[in-house]
Amino acid sequence: MLNVVVLVSGGGTNLQAVIDGVEAGTIGNTRIAGVISNNQNAYALTRAKEHHIPSACISPKMFSSREEFNERFLEEVDRMKPDLIVLAGFLVVIPPAMIKRYRNRIINIHPSLIPSFCGTGYYGLKVHEAALARGVKVTGATVHFVDEGTDTGPIILQKAVEVEEGDTPEVLQRRVMEQAEWRILPKAIDLIAGGRVTVEDNRVKFI
Ligand code: GAR
Numbered sequence: 001m002l003n004v005v006v007l008v009s010g011g012g013t014n015l016q017a018v019i020d021g022v023e024a025g026t027i028g029n030t031r032i033a034g035v036i037s038n039n040q041n042a043y044a045l046t047r048a049k050e051h052h053i054p055s056a057c058i059s060p061k062m063f064s065s066r067e068e069f070n071e072r073f074l075e076e077v078d079r080m081k082p083d084l085i086v087l088a089g090f091l092v093v094i095p096p097a098m099i100k101r102y103r104n105r106i107i108n109i110h111p112s113l114i115p116s117f118c119g120t121g122y123y124g125l126k127v128h129e130a131a132l133a134r135g136v137k138v139t140g141a142t143v144h145f146v147d148e149g150t151d152t153g154p155i156i157l158q159k160a161v162e163v164e165e166g167d168t169p170e171v172l173q174r175r176v177m178e179q180a181e182w183r184i185l186p187k188a189i190d191l192i193a194g195g196r197v198t199v200e201d202n203r204v205k206f207i
Contacts, residue, residue, distance in 0.1 A: 002193040003033040005082035007090035010124075012044025013177060014088035014109055014185050019051050021186035029193040034080040036073075038092045054080070060092065070095035084192055087146065088185065091123060099148055104199050106146040107192070109185045111176050113158055114142040118151035128169040128176070137163050139172070141180035143188040145199065154204045156197060157184040 006015050015035060021027035035048035038059040048055040058076050063069040074097055077085065087094070087108040099106065110118055110127075116136070117127045131139045140160040147153035159180035163172060191197050191206070198205050 002030045003081055003083045004030055004086055004189065005033055005077060005080045006035045006086045006088050008035060008037045008042055008044035008088050009039050009091040010042055010044060010089050012042065012047045014181055015044050016047055017182035017186050018086065018189060019047065027186050027190045027193065030189060033082060036076060070097065074098050086189065094146060096148065099146060104145050107143055107156065107188060108146050109181050110142045110151055111181060113140040113160060114144060114151055114155060120150050125169050125173055128172045132167060132169060132172065139163055139176060141176055141184060143184050154199050154202055156188045156204050159184050
């Protein structure tokens with residue numbers, strides 16, 4: 001059984017897709033051990049409570065230094081004994097010690113086709129604003145392992161989504177979520193839980 005801890009900051013629609021997948025059995029052999037948010041008002045925490053999933057809130061704002069936060073955050077995650085950590089719209093930088101301890105066991109969903117519109121400063125709606133400003137005709141989403149860089153880890157799954165005439169960032173964001181994010185994030189977890197994903201030479205291989 002794959003023990004998954006989901007880290008969230010906002011609405012939690014990707015968390016919901018994971019909860020639904022686990023409950024429906026489309027994500028096999030998986031249990032959500034806990035949800036951690038840096039934002040106590042995140043609706044994602046309500047979703048966790050509604051499904052009786054243990055949750056916690058820990059934010060850098062609660063500590064006098066980043067080092068102290070990083071230590072306590074790692075302890076909180078360790079306590080939930082994850083086999084896999086899922087970043088589902090989590091907006092806090094992952095402590096280097098956590099990346100090291102959970103090498104190739106942390107995945108992130110990003111709302112573009114990496115390497116487009118990713119890296120520092122590209123998160124949430126900003127990604128879709130940038131895609132529209134550049135005039136791309138196709139965008140999408142990516143699930144990747146987390147390494148020391150920002151959105152630089154090995155890519156697990158990607159799905160393309162068409163940009164349509166007259167799209168606003170909000171409309172495009174919703175389409176990317178519906179057509180890509182809520183599909184590839186649960187699918188990636190199912191593949192990992194099934195032991196189908198390995199990393200070789202910094203690239204994902206399916207077995
Ligand atoms: C999602 O679109 C996710 O891809 C994005 O934040 C949103 C969270 O929505 N993540 C990033 O931009 C990370 N760089 P949700 O809380 O409804 O799942």
